[in-house]
Amino acid sequence: MTQPFLDTFAPLAERPDTPLYRQLYERVQAAIAAGTLSPGDRMPSARALAKELGVARGTIELAYSLLTSEGYLLARGQAGTVVNPQLQLQALATPSAPPPSDARPGDETPDVLWRPSQLLPFQMGVSALDAFPRKIWARLGARYLRGMRPADMDYPPPHGLPSLRSAIASYLQVSRGIDCGAHQVFITSGWRSSLAFVAHALLSPGGRAWVEDPGYPLTRQILRQFGLEPVPVRVDAQGIDVQHGIAQAGDAQLAVVTPAHQSPLSMALSLPRRQALLDWAATHDAWVVEDDYDGEYRYASRPLPALASLDRHGRVFYAGTFSKVLFPSIRLGYLVVPQAQVATFERVGRALFAAATPTMTQAIVADFIAEGHFARHIQRMRRLYGERRAETIAALERGLEGRLRVEPSPGGMHLVLRLPGERSDRPLADRLLADGIAVQALSRWSASAQPDSALLLSFTNCTSPAQAQRLGELIRQAL
Amino acid sequence: MTQPFLDTFAPLAERPDTPLYRQLYERVQAAIAAGTLSPGDRMPSARALAKELGVARGTIELAYSLLTSEGYLLARGQAGTVVNPQLQLQALATPSAPPPSDARPGDETPDVLWRPSQLLPFQMGVSALDAFPRKIWARLGARYLRGMRPADMDYPPPHGLPSLRSAIASYLQVSRGIDCGAHQVFITSGWRSSLAFVAHALLSPGGRAWVEDPGYPLTRQILRQFGLEPVPVRVDAQGIDVQHGIAQAGDAQLAVVTPAHQSPLSMALSLPRRQALLDWAATHDAWVVEDDYDGEYRYASRPLPALASLDRHGRVFYAGTFSKVLFPSIRLGYLVVPQAQVATFERVGRALFAAATPTMTQAIVADFIAEGHFARHIQRMRRLYGERRAETIAALERGLEGRLRVEPSPGGMHLVLRLPGERSDRPLADRLLADGIAVQALSRWSASAQPDSALLLSFTNCTSPAQAQRLGELIRQAL
Numbered sequence: 022m023t024q025p026f027l028d029t030f031a032p033l034a035e036r037p038d039t040p041l042y043r044q045l046y047e048r049v050q051a052a053i054a055a056g057t058l059s060p061g062d063r064m065p066s067a068r069a070l071a072k073e074l075g076v077a078r079g080t081i082e083l084a085y086s087l088l089t090s091e092g093y094l095l096a097r098g099q100a101g102t103v104v105n106p107q108l109q110l111q112a113l114a115t116p117s118a119p120p121p122s123d124a125r126p127g128d129e130t131p132d133v134l135w136r137p138s139q140l141l142p143f144q145m146g147v148s149a150l151d152a153f154p155r156k157i158w159a160r161l162g163a164r165y166l167r168g169m170r171p172a173d174m175d176y177p178p179p180h181g182l183p184s185l186r187s188a189i190a191s192y193l194q195v196s197r198g199i200d201c202g203a204h205q206v207f208i209t210s211g212w213r214s215s216l217a218f219v220a221h222a223l224l225s226p227g228g229r230a231w232v233e234d235p236g237y238p239l240t241r242q243i244l245r246q247f248g249l250e251p252v253p254v255r256v257d258a259q260g261i262d263v264q265h266g267i268a269q270a271g272d273a274q275l276a277v278v279t280p281a282h283q284s285p286l287s288m289a290l291s292l293p294r295r296q297a298l299l300d301w302a303a304t305h306d307a308w309v310v311e312d313d314y315d316g317e318y319r320y321a322s323r324p325l326p327a328l329a330s331l332d333r334h335g336r337v338f339y340a341g342t343f344s345k346v347l348f349p350s351i352r353l354g355y356l357v358v359p360q361a362q363v364a365t366f367e368r369v370g371r372a373l374f375a376a377a378t379p380t381m382t383q384a385i386v387a388d389f390i391a392e393g394h395f396a397r398h399i400q401r402m403r404r405l406y407g408e409r410r411a412e413t414i415a416a417l418e419r420g421l422e423g424r425l426r427v428e429p430s431p432g433g434m435h436l437v438l439r440l441p442g443e444r445s446d447r448p449l450a451d452r453l454l455a456d457g458i459a460v461q462a463l464s465r466w467s468a469s470a471q472p473d474s475a476l477l478l479s480f481t482n483c484t485s486p487a488q489a490q491r492l493g494e495l496i497r498q499a500l
Numbered sequence: 501m502t503q504p505f506l507d508t509f510a511p512l513a514e515r516p517d518t519p520l521y522r523q524l525y526e527r528v529q530a531a532i533a534a535g536t537l538s539p540g541d542r543m544p545s546a547r548a549l550a551k552e553l554g555v556a557r558g559t560i561e562l563a564y565s566l567l568t569s570e571g572y573l574l575a576r577g578q579a580g581t582v583v584n585p586q587l588q589l590q591a592l593a594t595p596s597a598p599p600p601s602d603a604r605p606g607d608e609t610p611d612v613l614w615r616p617s618q619l620l621p622f623q624m625g626v627s628a629l630d631a632f633p634r635k636i637w638a639r640l641g642a643r644y645l646r647g648m649r650p651a652d653m654d655y656p657p658p659h660g661l662p663s664l665r666s667a668i669a670s671y672l673q674v675s676r677g678i679d680c681g682a683h684q685v686f687i688t689s690g691w692r693s694s695l696a697f698v699a700h701a702l703l704s705p706g707g708r709a710w711v712e713d714p715g716y717p718l719t720r721q722i723l724r725q726f727g728l729e730p731v732p733v734r735v736d737a738q739g740i741d742v743q744h745g746i747a748q749a750g751d752a753q754l755a756v757v758t759p760a761h762q763s764p765l766s767m768a769l770s771l772p773r774r775q776a777l778l779d780w781a782a783t784h785d786a787w788v789v790e791d792d793y794d795g796e797y798r799y800a801s802r803p804l805p806a807l808a809s810l811d812r813h814g815r816v817f818y819a820g821t822f823s824k825v826l827f828p829s830i831r832l833g834y835l836v837v838p839q840a841q842v843a844t845f846e847r848v849g850r851a852l853f854a855a856a857t858p859t860m861t862q863a864i865v866a867d868f869i870a871e872g873h874f875a876r877h878i879q880r881m882r883r884l885y886g887e888r889r890a891e892t893i894a895a896l897e898r899g900l901e902g903r904l905r906v907e908p909s910p911g912g913m914h915l916v917l918r919l920p921g922e923r924s925d926r927p928l929a930d931r932l933l934a935d936g937i938a939v940q941a942l943s944r945w946s947a948s949a950q951p952d953s954a955l956l957l958s959f960t961n962c963t964s965p966a967q968a969q970r971l972g973e974l975i976r977q978a979l
Contacts, residue, residue, distance in 0.1 A: 093683065105683070139651065140650070140651060147655070150650035151650055153650075153653060155648055158645065158648075159645035159648065162641065162860075163638070163641070163642040166641040167638050167642075169634055169638065171630055171632075172619060174827035175618075175626055175827075175828055176625075176626070176828040183568070203584075210856045210857075213856075348654075350652060350655060350656050350859035350860070351858055352858045352859075353858070377692075377693070377831055378831060379829060379830055379831045379861050380829035381641075381829070381860070381861070382858050
């Protein structure tokens with residue numbers, strides 16, 4: 022190692038605004054840009070550097086994997102990690118990021134949307150990957166590939182594979198009480214493209230849209246991308262407060278809601294509120310998008326019918342995703358469109374949102390549903406998640422030794438752990454992330470100036486009660 | 501059959517504006533909406549109805565398959581075709597399309613973007629599906645599925661799978677002369693999302709963008725979706741006329757070009773023009789997007805290096821797609837970003853365009869490239885397309901009996917057949933489509949008030965010289 026190398030790997034300082042892994046990440050980037058680290062240079066091993074800097078090995082690994090995923094470093098297995106030999110130094114030496122003033126509204130990436138490049142414990146929004154029926158999936162996939170004909174290789178039908186649209190319509194009828202035909206089901210690549218589809222087809226730039234507060238940050242970003250102004254509407258024990266929404270923005274074009282389990286607080290939208298929301302939409306010619314990201318996962322009782330099943334005026338778009346009930350890397354979702362809007366969505370979809378999902382994915386999922394694997398998988402996951410949830414809560418509370426209690430909730434895929442003190446969740450979440458634990462700070466999901474403070478943590482991948490207990494201990498020590 | 505049924509299937513009139521299949525399509529929709537046809541009603545067979553109406557069976561099949569893909573009809577194999585029993589009549593009876601005044605600019609779907617629901621002879625933009633190495637593909641796919649681990653099921657890395665980004669960077673270096681690192685390659689779901697990515701990251705609504713005239717209609721649509729004004733710039737034998745572009749809109753933010761084979765006229769952009777375009781971009785801080793949709797397919801000589809390989813000022817974005825070199829249903833493309841813009845695209849991509857492509861697709865393609873199948877496939881296709889092209893031209897000209905000649909071109913995946921008379925291509929293309937032949941009218945790719953008239957027809961799937969000869973005869977008879 023040459024002398025300047027030492028700067029790069031000088032001790033890291035505890036700074037509340039920048040977690041340790043990110044400090045290291047930035048230093049390595051800077052060293053490469055400055056030429057201190059050259060393409061082909063070998064990096065110290067994570068173990069050695071962790072010891073050297075006195076931080077957790079997970080911190081180093083997180084920084085390395087981030088740098089690797091972005092092409093700065095190259096992992097060479099046994100041969101260790103090196104600076105990517107393909108990096109073009111001259112180009113790198115010029116400043117690569119535009120000044121912040123270039124950023125356009127809606128472009129900001131809140132930390133909450135940042136994801137580590139590997140799956141970390143308690144990470145939100147990821148199904149139980151260990152429990153997915155991979156053998157069945159591989160069998161259906163191999164069968165599809167063996168039987169693939171030229172017609173399967175042409176452009177996919179613009180609104181989705183007919184067999185998949187039919188399978189989803191039948192499933193929704195039975196499991197979510199939605200009375201729809203296959204022609205109302207439009208295949209998308211997930212929530213992002215479903216919401217963008219509605220925004221593009223029906224909404225005018227400059228309009229306003231209710232979003233739940235706290236609520237999913239990506240939703241606000243997508244709306245801004247389409248020139249819409251998200252109006253935060255508070256939620257309480259009954260879900261979104263419709264009267265508050267009307268007072269804030271009665272003339273909004275749209276309300277985006279999570280009726281099954283409010284995202285992220287997990288309460289269900291009460292029946293009176295559902296009715297009030299539908300009444301507002303019908304009388305104001307407003308639209309409602311129901312984001313039913315995990316409606317199947319309810320442990321206290323049967324899943325509730327979807328809001329769309331109560332819609333008598335054709336105002337509700339129902340958005341579903343396979344990210345949560347199958348697995349996230351599948352990139353497949355759908356939008357159920359009220360009958361009177363089908364022609365508009367066919368037109369817009371054909372022009373602008375057509376056929377973004379590979380036929381192979383659509384065909385395998387259609388078979389998975391039609392042959393009954395889907396319904397069985399959801400049943401099994403409902404049971405498994407109920408167990409993992411109970412175990413995680415028990416272990417976490419053991420570690421917490423009574424200092425805090427997990428908030429009771431009827432369903433969903435994550436837990437809410439309230440903390441004392443406004444915004445106290447952020448430094449704690451950052452510190453835990455540096456230790457390789459991916460909990461999220463509730464205050465980052467909030468638009469309010471005085472947000473509640475809580476940690477959000479998923480239990481679906483938590484297979485080790487010891488890990489949950491350890492997390493409880495870390496939180497207790499930090500309080 | 502009840503009496504009102506007869507109206508629906510009364511003889512079709514030859515109307516220049518509406519092909520026969522579409523007249524039938526609209527009649528069936530209207531009959532269902534009016535209740536004349538009810539859910540569950542059995543439709544006459546295509547053969548019987550073709551005989552009854554005195555039109556080609558392909559016309560009826562085209563209308564039926566369109567109606568089936570949109571959920572109006574249901575094909576029940578041996579049991580025939582019925583009106584979809586799941587259709588909700590009451591809803592259908594209400595007008596389903598908004599009045600045209602509701603349409604927003606950029607929403608129009610020109611006929612040229614409409615695609616039949618099945619692959620028809622001579623259809624543009626589809627690779628030789630019969631010649632794809634399906635067995636190798638199935639083997640790689642099955643291997644991926646067998647080895648799928650939980651980490652492969654988590655959200656894909658936001659900018660694409662590292663192995664795929666590396667494989668593409670290496671391929672571009674060798675085959676297109678582009679000197680880029682893996683971190684400059686951003687995976688997308690195709691041209692649509694690549695261009696949208698650039699528009700969102702760098703361009704301001706209200707700005708102008710050069711597009712080639714004639715040129716790909718979808719490009720103009722995507723630009724309009726982002727609030728940009730497409731400025732048609734004429735093309736001549738050397739490709740886009742840069743001086744004309746500067747005279748029309750020297751202050752444009754962007755130029756979208758197809759340098760390898762102009763889309764749709766197939767000439768290459770000359771070296772002086774390439775230099776003039778790059779000079780304009782550098783001096784005006786404008787961006788260039790190079791749409792290299794079929795650059796590999798050149799028969800007269802070696803493929804030309806990409807425009808991006810000449811770029812010394814970091815102004816050119818290179819957009820590639822696997823739709824043409826593999827197959828369209830794969831929905832996979834990529835964007836190569838100049839080094840100085842990488843940080844911006846990482847930020848915007850993470851927030852808004854992240855991870856739309858399933859990991860499975862990305863992983864199989866990465867293996868396909870890394871194991872040499874990709875390069876071999878392109879070599880084989882270049883040879884095959886050269887042969888099919890020569891055979892198709894010969895057969896077509898036999899059928900034409902010297903009345904017209906195919907325009908010579910050095911590469912690409914389709915032929916240009918000039919017709920006498922402005923816009924005479926549209927009624928002819930419509931008539932041929934009604935006969936199940938999917939040629940396109942050049943004038944529909946043009947923004948000019950006095951467009952050239954020609955038919956565009958792809959030879960990549962043309963396995964039957966007899967079919968091409970027949971097409972030549974049909975055209976000759978129609979002249």
